Amino acid sequence: MNPRRIRDNIWAVGTIDWDRRLFDDLIPLPEGTSYNSYLLKGSEKTALIDGVDPAVEQVLLDNLRSLGVEKLDYIISNHAEQDHSGAIPAVLEAWPESMVVTNPRCAGMLTDHLHLPEERFILKDDGETLSLGDWTLQFFLAPFVHWPETQFTWLTEEKILFTGDFLGSHQATSDLFVRDEAGTLFGAKRYYAEIMMPYRKKFPKYLDRIDGLAPEIIATTHGPIYDRPASILEAYREWSSDEVKNEAVVAYVSMHDTTAKMAGHLINALIDRGVRVKVHNLTGVDVGELAIDLVDAATVVWASPIVGVGPHPNAAYAAFLANVLKPKVKYTAVIGSYGWGGKMVEQLLGLLKNLKVEVLDPVMVKGFPREEDFASLDGLADTIAGKHRAEGLL
Amino acid sequence: MHKWICMACDYIYDPEAGDPDSGIPPGTPFEDIPADWICPNCGVGKDLFEPYG
Numbered sequence: 001m002n003p004r005r006i007r008d009n010i011w012a013v014g015t016i017d018w019d020r021r022l023f024d025d026l027i028p029l030p031e032g033t034s035y036n037s038y039l040l041k042g043s044e045k046t047a048l049i050d051g052v053d054p055a056v057e058q059v060l061l062d063n064l065r066s067l068g069v070e071k072l073d074y075i076i077s078n079h080a081e082q083d084h085s086g087a088i089p090a091v092l093e094a095w096p097e098s099m100v101v102t103n104p105r106c107a108g109m110l111t112d113h114l115h116l117p118e119e120r121f122i123l124k125d126d127g128e129t130l131s132l133g134d135w136t137l138q139f140f141l142a143p144f145v146h147w148p149e150t151q152f153t154w155l156t157e158e159k160i161l162f163t164g165d166f167l168g169s170h171q172a173t174s175d176l177f178v179r180d181e182a183g184t185l186f187g188a189k190r191y192y193a194e195i196m197m198p199y200r201k202k203f204p205k206y207l208d209r210i211d212g213l214a215p216e217i218i219a220t221t222h223g224p225i226y227d228r229p230a231s232i233l234e235a236y237r238e239w240s241s242d243e244v245k246n247e248a249v250v251a252y253v254s255m256h257d258t259t260a261k262m263a264g265h266l267i268n269a270l271i272d273r274g275v276r277v278k279v280h281n282l283t284g285v286d287v288g289e290l291a292i293d294l295v296d297a298a299t300v301v302w303a304s305p306i307v308g309v310g311p312h313p314n315a316a317y318a319a320f321l322a323n324v325l326k327p328k329v330k331y332t333a334v335i336g337s338y339g340w341g342g343k344m345v346e347q348l349l350g351l352l353k354n355l356k357v358e359v360l361d362p363v364m365v366k367g368f369p370r371e372e373d374f375a376s377l378d379g380l381a382d383t384i385a386g387k388h389r390a391e392g393l394l
Numbered sequence: 395m396h397k398w399i400c401m402a403c404d405y406i407y408d409p410e411a412g413d414p415d416s417g418i419p420p421g422t423p424f425e426d427i428p429a430d431w432i433c434p435n436c437g438v439g440k441d442l443f444e445p446y447g
Contacts, residue, residue, distance in 0.1 A: 105441075143401050148442055201404060354403075 032172030042132025
């Protein structure tokens with residue numbers, strides 16, 4: 001990707017990764033991603049904000065050279081993760097006078113991961129500033145978006161906020177600024193669900209701080225730049241709030257179609273009662289899509305057969321992941337079929353200890369469900385609809 | 395005495411209760427907990443706690 005002008009003397013110098021389809025060996029990237037890096041040419045000093053993935057660091061170096069950067073004074077690191085920091089050693093080597101500017105915790109993590117020398121750091125704490133001549137940068141600590149060291153950088157005079165991964169989206173697009181707002185918001189929701197959601201309780205405070213700054217532009221490290229940031233800020237308010245929606249996620253896996261029949265009956269029963277249902281077959285599921293549906297749901301139902309004497313491993317995997325992501329779901333239940341016995345209900349619920357949920361009565365059936373078992377599923381649907389109604393959701 | 399919250403997992407250290415399972419008796423202020431103490435819920439170090447409330 002060639003450099004792209006954001007405003008006078010402000011350039012996007014990162015790279016678009018059209019091909020990447022998996023992040024962290026975990027997260028599907030159906031739309032690819034980008035590693036956004038920004039060059040600020042102040043009247044006195046030149047600064048780079050974040051880098052790129054080390055696999056594409058040459059693009060960043062070439063972009064800086066093509067913009068005539070002979071002297072680079074500062075590399076601002078808002079986040080120590082390697083897809084942004086991994087190119088910093090190459091930049092430090094190419095511009096030997098440059099210094100890494102970041103907070104003490106981020107400096108520690110950059111040292112841990114990249115073995116950067118201590119003498120190449122300038123440390124800035126919360127609220128401290130750095131002059132580029134006609135421009136002033138101010139740094140705000142924002143821990144756990146999504147690592148402990150994360151910070152925002154505020155370009156005061158231009159009202160541009162660089163938020164690192166916060167508010168970002170995994171999207172490879174030729175749009176420098178968001179032009180497909182619905183598409184970007186959906187990508188940002190996927191990103192929020194997969195990366196940010198475990199730390200959502202801190203976000204209202206950060207969003208208040210951002211509102212106080214009233215940025216004209218928010219530039220993240222992944223995805224297109226927000227030149228009309230109101231909608232992404234509003235979306236993050238909603239996602240990170242404690243408000244849930246009239247939605248039940250039914251996550252199921254089945255070996256001989258028995259549990260699938262139970263899940264199917266429950267899904268229809270929930271629809272009949274006015275509950276919106278999001279269904280995921282856990283075999284081959286895109287975990288990002290599952291995570292997206294966990295963002296707003298009031299209820300999650302886990303449907304699995306007993307394999308041996310425990311849950312199907314696909315159900316255990318999804319439950320473990322949900323426990324890591326800590327969605328704000330309020331109710332959960334386990335249903336399934338078994339041949340001879342087992343402790344699946346206890347084991348699946350044991351994987352969900354981080355969730356602040358009320359556990360509804362399970363529906364476990366030996367063999368293929370009979371009429372009274374389907375009635376029990378209707379009863380579970382009644383309970384779920386009743387809970388949603390009591391919450392004022394339905 | 396002040397409570398402290400784990401920034402990683404939201405565990406709250408209450409000095410009134412201490413963390414007896416980790417050998418921290420009730421009544422121990424957060425500042426007096428040994429440096430090698432870790433969050434009993436998620437395992438991160440003391441440096442990732444911040445004052446709560």
